[in-house]
Amino acid sequence: MSSRLSAxxxxxxxxxxxVAGAYLLLLAGSEAAAPWLMAAGSTLVLTGLGLLGVGPRRPYLGAAVLIACGCTFAGLAIGLAMTPPTADGPLLLGLPRVTALLLLLTGAVPVVLLPIAxxxxxxxxxxxDDE
Amino acid sequence: MNSTAPSGTLLAIGLAYFAVCAAIGWWASRRTKTAEDFFVAARGIGLVPFALAAMASTLSGFAFIGGPGLVYGVGLTAMFIILPAALTNTYGALVLGVRMRALGERHRLVTIPDAIGLRYDSRAAQGLSAVAILVGVVGYVATNVLALGVVVHALFGVGLVPGIWIGAAITLAYSAGGGILAGIWVDVFQGALMAVASTIVFVFALDSGNGLAAITQVIQRVDPTFLGPWGTRGAMVALSFFFVFAVGSLGQPHIAHKYYMLKDARRLRWYPVLMTIAMLLAQLLFVGVGVAAKALVLRGELPAPATPDDTTATFLLAQVPVAVSALVFAGVAAAIMSTVNSFLNIGAAAITHDIPKACGRAIDPATQLAMGRRWTVVLSIAAALTAMFSGTLVAFLGIFGYGLFACALVPALALGLTWEGGTKEGALASMATGLVLTAALEVAAWTKLISLPTGVTVTGLTLVTTMLVYVFVSMRRKT
Known part of the structure; x- marks a missing residue:
């Protein structure tokens, strides 16, 4: 188990x-920063949960969780930062490029990396680890 | 789903499906002799049945009917309901797997409230989590029983109300007779069927649209946001789905409960790989049908579904052979029945095991088995009656059930098993907050007393609140 005040x-x-901040911004009628807060917040929650699950002094699984969550955030950030697809925009793997990049980073990397790790x-x- | 007259093939495959379920259920029921058999399958399940059963129980009829309809309606926004599975298939094992398995074996635990009660050394925590489970179970089962009635009607053309009772009776027969032991082995058949049906339909979906690139080009010309990264509902709705389904999955008691049943902790090693493959196959239909149907409708090759929930049926009737359609309808029934069985079992356990234990009146195992069977019958009848008479309330009950499990159980269970700073006070405060806030806000939203902005959901708001309550109360009160 992780100690009382751990990373x-x-x-x-x-x-x-x-995440709470993102919801509060929306409730207050301000939408601009909410998706970025939500993306960062969700990823940090999942990183914390994953590292709690791994437990202390498990470097390899800890690294796998960090890489998977890092890629998850990168995918979400690409979705938020890149220009939305247009009718004649470029495709990647049969999907609009930005969508394909998001799915590869947020879906494909964790789905392969975590179970194998x-x-x-x-x-x-x-x-x-049966505490 | 459309109420068309069933063809001979549809009838034959439907009957064969229910006959196989009944036969497996009967076989397993004869082997159910103790309360441990009934509630935790005698802790004797191997890796493959464990993974298939977990997959079958995770996916309800929503994966085959509601999900594709949602994709058809809002594009890739709906994808964020299943995208978290990339992480959560492994997170379940990482956070709960070995810990639950070890606790179950060492302390002969049979329910999730058992684990919570043991973790905090608190009968109140066990009782409160049992109440949360029981409240959620009735609504969730009612939603699924109604969906089962729709499927039975589609297969046999018997009408919705008889469909509800036929579906409930078949599920009840093996749930009450063999408990979770029967449920697991029926799940194995049902999980395999779901994966096969979904994969076949996905191939038909891609083929009907002439490949993914052609499908994309057709949709992009009309609505570039549909296959954009966030779909038509935008980033906040998609990200809210992502948060709720990623974190909420760790509080679903019917899945967490299954870790007790694993024969040997070492078998968990390749569980995430197997679970991931099974889930990927079973969810191909979710995205494939919704996207392909959209392209075909835009090209004028498919009539627009009357409602989003008709998307799968409309696509199947027009694009795939009737035998494959029948397989999918059986797959939908499988998805629903496996979920219902799991919930009936944990609901009966809450009544016969957890609540008496929390009140200091533990019941002996032999009586628990008999009572477990009786309460499975009662819960099943209550769910069927709720499905019949609650009208639109039934959809609300399904959402309420998922949200309540997530909000009440994620902090106390997932954080509790992994963070030594978690306290009894934190667990009690978070569960009480989850129960009260979920009920109050869901009712207020459903009755239109409050209107939340796009992207804010009751479950999302309540989940983040209960987790914060757990952390901060635990940090203030050291037990």
Whole structure:
């Protein structure tokens, strides 16, 4: 188990505050920054939850969670930052380029990386973690 | 789903499907002799059945009917409901898997409230989580029983109300007889069926639109936002879905409960890989049909569905052979029945095991088995009656159920098992906040007393509040 004041719980709390901030901005009628707060907040919550799940002193699974969550945020940020697709815009893998990039980073990277990392480091970092 | 007269093929495949479910249920029911068999499948399930059962229980009829309809209506906004599965398939194992399995074996736990009660050494925490589960179960099961009635009617043309009772009776027969042991083995068949049906239909969907690039070009010409990164509803709605379904998945008791049933913790090693493959296959239909149907409608090759929920049926009737349609209808029934079975089981456990234990009146295992069967029947009848008489309230109950599980259980369970700073006071405060806020805000939103801006959902607001309550109350009160 992670200790009382650990990096994962701080990340999780910061993420929750950002998500709450995004909702409060929308409730107050201000939309501009809300999606960025939501994207950053959701990713931090998931990073904190993932690191809490991994537990302390499990470097490989911890790294996998950090990479997966980093890619998740990168995908969401690309979706927010890039120009929305147009009728005759370029396609990538059969989808508008920005959509394909978002799905590759937020979907494909974690979906491949995390299960394989879990299986690969299971004996070293998961088994016995039965607190 | 349209109420067309069923063809012979549809009838035959529908009957074969229900016959196989009944046969597996009967076989498993004969092996159910103790309360542990009934509630945790005797802790003897291997990796493949475990992963297939988890997948089948995770996906309700929404994955086959509501989901494709939502994609047809709002484009890739709906994709953010299933996108978090890229993380959560592994997060379930990381956060809950080995811990739940070990606690279950060491302390002979059979329910999620058992784990919460043990973690905080609190009968109140066990009782409160059981109440949250029970309240959510009735609504969630009612929603699914209604959907099952629609599917039974589509397969056999018997009418909606008889469909509700036929579907509920078949699910009840194996749920009451064999409990979760029967449910797991029926789930294996149902999960495999769902994956096969979804994959076949996805191939038909791509083929009918002449490939993904051609489908995209048709849609882009009319509405570039549809396949844009956030769909037609915009970034905040999509991101709100992402947050709620990513974090909320860790509080779904019917999935978390299954970790107790695994034969050996070492079998969890490749569970995320297997679960991910199963989920990817089973969710192909969710996106494929919605997007392909949109392109075909725009090209004038498919009539526009009367309502978004008719998208799958409209597509199937026009684009795939009737045998494949029948397979999909059976897959929808499978998705619904596997979810209903899991919820009936945890609902019965809340009544016969958790609430008496929380009140200091634990019931002996032999009586629990008999009572578990009786309460499964009662819950099933209550859900069927709710489905029949609640009108539009039934959709509200489904949303309410998912939200309540997420808001009441994620902090106490997922954070509680992984963070030693979590306290009994934090757990009680977060669960009480989840129960009260979910009920108050969902009712207020449903009755139009409040109107939330686009992108703000009751579940999202309540989930973030309950998690913050758990963290801050725990930090203030050291137990």
């Amino acid at each position: 994962p719980i701080l990340l999780l709390t910061l993420g929750l505050l950002l 879990y299986g690969a480091f299971f004996r070293r970092e998961v088994l016995g």
